[in-house]
Amino acid sequence: MPLLDAFLLMMWFFLWILWFFLLFRVIMDIFRSRDLGGWGKTGWLVFTILLPFLGVFVYLIARGGQMADRQAAQAQAQDEASGAYASMAVPEGVGTADNLAKLAGLRDQGVISGADYERGREKILHQTAA
Template identity: 55%
Template sequence: MNYPLLNVFLTMMWFFLWIIWFVLLFRVITDVFRDDSLSGWGKAGWTVFLIVLPFLGVLVYLIARGRGMGDREAARMRERESRYYTAAGLDLGRGTGQAEELGRLAELRDHGDLTAEEFERAKTKVLAA
């Protein structure tokens, strides 16, 4: 039972750094495979580099392609959001009246298909169109 408080703190810190490392590694690998601008050979090369030298591979990837990771994720989220609203039957103000679109949004929110945050974002888009 002789385990000082500082050792407990250091053990917890190393454990959480280890978890953060794996999250970062999987995030980079996911970005490699989702990037449409990379060829198959490029994806294979980055994957081998990340598996053989994971620490160096992640650092080099973040330096070389890190800026685009956020842009690719934002574009993917915009595409996903537009597909969601299109599948829900919303045109976000194009071709129909704003009142009708707001009515459909309220109906979706009342049925629980949209959260309050999604409703507010869609309402803002309808009113801005």
Template identity: 50%
Template sequence: MDNYPLLNIFWTMLELFLWILWFFLLFKIITDIFRSNDMGGGAKAGWTIFVILLPFLGVLVYLIVRGGSMHERDLDQAKQADAAFQDYVRRAAAGTPPSTNHVDELSKLAELKNSGALSEDEYRRAKDKLLA
């Protein structure tokens, strides 16, 4: 521990943090490139090659040129996900719960079994068919 002073530990932690932050930014930009609907395949390939071959310059140029619209694409994706979730909730809430229909039919089956119209085997098969 004597050969590695406290200031060097903090410096190493800062370098590690910046390295992780750099990879996060790089992956965010690559994701934004492929998610963008206003670019064609050639432009996406060009930006991807530029960002991968010259990562520091590519990321900085991408942020300067297209950085302002990254937020808009993130917001559009969040709105689409929220709309899909709201639509799912609306459809799920609008449907009638199947359990009420099953309860009525099970009670009718039990009455038929108790009255002797259905045997135990017939009752079990009808119940299994209903619950399947």
């Protein structure tokens, strides 16, 4: 197999994988979108499944600008939920060292992220200083 043929085969393979990522991203966005009703979601989904290339391109033209906004809103909601969980995990009336140790334990177990740990730590230290 000549080198150019191998290169073209790899290029088509990666473009095919990229296409599937784009298709799944659009399908996930259809389900994530709160401004579409059930019939709207069904219509876009059927259009995307029956005519995948045309459906994805039309969806990206019609609603692609809002995809990033919906993803950012979902990430923010997850961040707020993990922050609320971290604040609930640290009980009131326990010493500062105990609170910091429990918070570090949650971070080490992977229950909360490093950013959640830092927010919780700042909150504990701020409560202690006040």
